[in-house]
Every structure is written in structure tokens, then in C-alpha cells.
Amino acid sequence: MNWRSEHVWVELLKGSRKRGNFFWACILFLGSLGFLSVGASSYLGSGYDRFDRKEGIVRIFRWGFPGIKRRVFLQFLMRDIQSIRIQVKEGLYPRRILYMEIRGQGVIPLTRTDEKFFTPREIEQKAAELAYFLRVPIEVF
Numbered sequence: 001m002n003w004r005s006e007h008v009w010v011e012l013l014k015g016s017r018k019r020g021n022f023f024w025a026c027i028l029f030l031g032s033l034g035f036l037s038v039g040a041s042s043y044l045g046s047g048y049d050r051f052d053r054k055e056g057i058v059r060i061f062r063w064g065f066p067g068i069k070r071r072v073f074l075q076f077l078m079r080d081i082q083s084i085r086i087q088v089k090e091g092l093y094p095r096r097i098l099y100m101e102i103r104g105q106g107v108i109p110l111t112r113t114d115e116k117f118f119t120p121r122e123i124e125q126k127a128a129e130l131a132y133f134l135r136v137p138i139e140v141f
Helices: 019-044 120-134
Strands: 002-004 009-011 047-052 057-063 071-077 081-089 095-102 106-109 138-140
Touching (some): 047 120, 120 138
Parallel strands (some): 081 138
Antiparallel strands (some): 047 057, 057 071, 081 095, 095 106
């Protein structure tokens, strides 16, 4: 509907307030809540690494994302540990990750893969202490 006089002309335009736009705004809001809950749960999620020389067993426990398979629990014998590995990537996005190589199972990260707070000296110290405790060699790659 338009309104017009001698000095004023008003043209009404249909805005973006349509049902479809409200629907998509609600969908985006709910999706962002999903990302917020996953981010909060991964921040609060944690775990532990237990190395028991008396029993000869290593237990690794991590809290995963919410869901059916939220708990990650690995258990294996200490004699199956082949080595402790250190991965160091320098540059714009440096990464220093500590891994444990298991015979027949590949490598398992012991530090978070996005951990940027370890200095090279700290990651080497941690790897040396763990390798000494487990009596296995250290590999750097």
C-alpha cells in the first residue's frame, strides 16, 4: 500500500519478516547452542593415564563428547609398549605431541593434539621421565 500527497510520497515495502526467515533464525540459534554445548563439554572433559609397573598394565581413560560412547577406556600390557614418540612441528602453528607406540595397535596420543603450551624442553622432560619409568626408548619424528 502506498500513500501519496502533493509533498510526500510514502511507499511501503515488504520487509524480511517472513515465516521462513524466523524458521531459519531459530534453526541457526539451536545449531549454535549445539556447538556451545560441545565446546563446554570438551573443555570440562578430561581423563587420566595410569602406568602400573607392579601389575604391568597401562590404563588410559578419557571423557569424549556427550553421547552413547562418551567414555574412552584403553587397557594394555606394559610389555606391549614399544616406544615413546615425540612429534615436534615448528612454524606458524607449532605442535608438540607425546605419543606412546603400542605393538599391534599403533600410536596413542598422551598429550592433547592441540596443546601448544609445552615448550620443547618440557615435552622432552616429560618424554624422558615416562620412557625411563616404562624402560622404553624415545623416538623423535
